[in-house]
Amino acid sequence: MTHDHHHDHGHSELSETQLRVRALESVLTEKGYVDPAALDLLIETYETKVGPRNGARVVARAWADPAYRARLLKDATPAIAELGYAGRQGEHIVALENTPKRHNMVVCTLCSCYPWPVLGLPPVWYKSAPYRSRAVSDPRGVLAEFGVTLPKDTEIRVWDSTAEIRYVVIPMRPSGTEGWSEEKLAELVTRDSMIGTGLPKQP
Amino acid sequence: MNGGQDLGGTHGHGPVMPEPNEPVFHAEWEKRAFALTLAMGMPGGWNIDMGRFARENRPPGEYLAMSYYQIWFAALESMLKERGLVAEDEIEAGHKLHPTKPVARVLSPSDVLKVLHRGGPTERETNTTAAFKPGDRVRARNINPPTHTRLPRYVRGHVGVIERVIGCHVFPDSNASGAGENPQWLYTVRFDGGDLWGPQGDPTVKVSVDAWEPYLQPAT
Numbered sequence: 001m002t003h004d005h006h007h008d009h010g011h012s013e014l015s016e017t018q019l020r021v022r023a024l025e026s027v028l029t030e031k032g033y034v035d036p037a038a039l040d041l042l043i044e045t046y047e048t049k050v051g052p053r054n055g056a057r058v059v060a061r062a063w064a065d066p067a068y069r070a071r072l073l074k075d076a077t078p079a080i081a082e083l084g085y086a087g088r089q090g091e092h093i094v095a096l097e098n099t100p101k102r103h104n105m106v107v108c109t110l111c112s113c114y115p116w117p118v119l120g121l122p123p124v125w126y127k128s129a130p131y132r133s134r135a136v137s138d139p140r141g142v143l144a145e146f147g148v149t150l151p152k153d154t155e156i157r158v159w160d161s162t163a164e165i166r167y168v169v170i171p172m173r174p175s176g177t178e179g180w181s182e183e184k185l186a187e188l189v190t191r192d193s194m195i196g197t198g199l200p201k202q203p
Numbered sequence: 204m205n206g207g208q209d210l211g212g213t214h215g216h217g218p219v220m221p222e223p224n225e226p227v228f229h230a231e232w233e234k235r236a237f238a239l240t241l242a243m244g245m246p247g248g249w250n251i252d253m254g255r256f257a258r259e260n261r262p263p264g265e266y267l268a269m270s271y272y273q274i275w276f277a278a279l280e281s282m283l284k285e286r287g288l289v290a291e292d293e294i295e296a297g298h299k300l301h302p303t304k305p306v307a308r309v310l311s312p313s314d315v316l317k318v319l320h321r322g323g324p325t326e327r328e329t330n331t332t333a334a335f336k337p338g339d340r341v342r343a344r345n346i347n348p349p350t351h352t353r354l355p356r357y358v359r360g361h362v363g364v365i366e367r368v369i370g371c372h373v374f375p376d377s378n379a380s381g382a383g384e385n386p387q388w389l390y391t392v393r394f395d396g397g398d399l400w401g402p403q404g405d406p407t408v409k410v411s412v413d414a415w416e417p418y419l420q421p422a423t
Contacts, residue, residue, distance in 0.1 A: 017273060021232040023297035024280065025239060027289055030299045033246045037312040039238035045319065046237070047227045087322035092369075109211035109355050111255055112271065121237075123225050127271045129216035136357060136410050137212045137400050145219045156396075156408045160211065162353045163389055163413035164251075164325040165369060192221075 051120035054085045055168055056189035058118055060182040062095075063173040073097055076168070080118060090117035090166050096159065096196075097170045103154050104169045105143070105196030107135035108161040115166035119194060126195065136160055146197045169196040176203045204256075204349050205356060207263030212357040212400070236276040246306035249282055251323060252379035256351035257282050327386035329371040334416055335390060339365045342422040343392070343414065351379035354418040358410075362422045363394040366411060374415055387415040 028034045058080055062069040072079040076095040080086065093115055096104035108114065109132045114122040125131050134142050139156045143149070150156070159167045171193040177185060180203075192198025210216075228234045244254070257278035259266065266274065283289040286304075293300045310318065335341055343358040353375050369389040377385035396408030 017276065018230070018232040020280075020294060021235050021239070021276060023294050024276075024283075024289065025235055026297050027293045027299055028239065028243065028283075031288070031303045033288065033306060033309060034239060034242045035309065035311055038242055038310045038315050039235065041312050041315045042238040042241050042319075043228075043234045045315070047234075051227070087320040088318075089322070091322040091324040092326065109357070110208055110353060111258065121227055123222065124229070124271065125219050125221050128219075129210055129213075129267060130219045132210040133213045133216050134219070135211075137396075137403070138405070139408055140405060142219055146221065153407065156405070158408065158410040160355065160410060160412045162355060163369070163372060163375075163415070165389075165391075165413050197221075 046116075046121050050085075050116060052118075052189075052191035052194065053186070054083070054120075055115070055118035055191070055194045056186040057083055057182070058085070058095075058168070059170055059189045059194065060186035062170050063177075063185050064180075064182045069170075072170070085117040087117055089113070090115045092165045093118070094165055094167050095170050096157070096167055098172050098196075100172070101155060102157055103150055103196065104157045104159065104167075105135060105139055106159050106161060106167045106169060107132060109133070109136055110160075110162060113161035113164075113166065115168050118168050119191060123191070143197065146192060148197065148199060169194050171200045174200050174202050204259060204351065205347055206259045207261070207266030208259035209356050211355045233272040236272045236279070240275050240279050242310045243279060243283070245308050245310045245318070247282060247286065247288065248307065249286075250378055252351055252373075252375040253282065253381070254278060255375070256379040259351070325373040326370045327373060327384065329386060329388075331371070331388070333368050333388040333390075335365045335368070335388075335419065335421075337365050337367060340422040341365060341390075341392060341419040343412075344418055344420055346418070348376065350376065352376050352418075354414060355412060357399060358392075358394055358412055358414075361394055361399055363392040363411075365390050366393045367391040369413065372415070374417070376415075376417070387417055389413055389415050390419070392419065 029036055062072050072095045076093040080093055098104055112122050112127040136158055139158050188201045190198050193200045258274050288304055290301055340362055342362050345360045371386045372389040373384040374387040377383055391411050392414045393409050393411040396404040397406040
């Protein structure tokens with residue numbers, strides 16, 4: 001398994017953080033500032049309900065339904081809300097369509113802005129210095145590290161999420177999927193293909 | 204601030220290392236730090252821009268050596284201490300030592316999904332007119348505030364093109380310091396890779412940032 005350098009901290013440092021987090025939760029609970037049941041529900045929501053499967057359903061619908069695709073590209077926030085996904089870190093969403101001429105890729109060089117309602121919480125690499133530093137200056141090199149090579153004349157369009165607009169990439173529909181159901185199409189849509197660091201699975 | 208968080212175009216961080224089948228959290232404490240941060244937003248009374256500034260406002264070496272949830276947790280601690288909601292001796296002791304300061308609201312379990320679903324939209328109504336329109340050439344201003352800003356260093360001084368007028372949005376530079384939302388017109392501004400990075404740039408690359416009007420000036 002690949003390990004990010006952030007996970008290589010010594011055990012003592014980790015247990016110190018662990019202890020401090022536990023201590024702070026106890027103090028905040030004792031003071032009545034947090035309800036541990038609310039914390040459990042927040043964690044459960046992002047561990048089990050809000051994740052890239054949501055975005056995959058959006059992409060699959062855009063592939064299968066031209067009218068939906070048009071609504072999504074015109075104003076993504078209400079189009080995504082049609083499927084029940086909305087809210088925190090997805091208040092203003094823009095959908096970016098990949099074409100044979102243009103490949104979109106999303107980054108937040110300043111922190112970790114990411115469209116939570118459709119992709120869930122960002123992976124560690126998205127929040128880490130290697131990606132945030134080079135996605136804007138060497139996107140082809142970054143794509144190569146993800147195993148993605150695009151034609152030399154494809155425009156790479158990088159979107160740095162510096163405000164509260166959240167971007168989601170609509171990858172190109174793989175050929176050989178004509179007549180597929182939305183459910184089946186959604187299985188081809190990977191998280192990375194909606195960030196722009198990957199391509200959908202081929203049928 | 205020109206801090207460790209402003210990473211666009213910096214070198215030496217090594218390759219991107221995706222983790223196959225990555226879990227949402229890597230340790231129990233990450234879950235709690237994440238949830239505490241979300242839950243304390245309501246009683247803590249800070250806004251998202253204050254939260255971002257609390258995360259980035261540390262020596263760059265420290266910022267880069269910390270994991271992301273360590274940064275979140277450090278920011279949470281500092282915002283709680285600044286507001287007198289928790290003291291260092293209480294964290295060390297693991298229980299309350301000082302009187303509880305009253306707070307406006309606490310996040311109840313029954314409100315969690317409602318609050319998440321509502322989120323925090325940042326678009327505001329305005330009676331002002333946007334100064335720029337799609338296609339206009341603009342120069343990102345050369346500004347270097349030591350306080351919170353969302354104009355990354357790598358575009359400052361460069362000329363780009365307005366791609367989209369997004370709307371009027373809360374201005375982080377004001378909001379982070381408690382000076383109010385001060386909504387400003389927000390634009391997607393597109394730059395050429397070749398212009399941003401010179402001979403090291405890739406002419407097939409275009410990069411955009413979302414920039415508020417005070418970050419921009421007309422370019423000829």
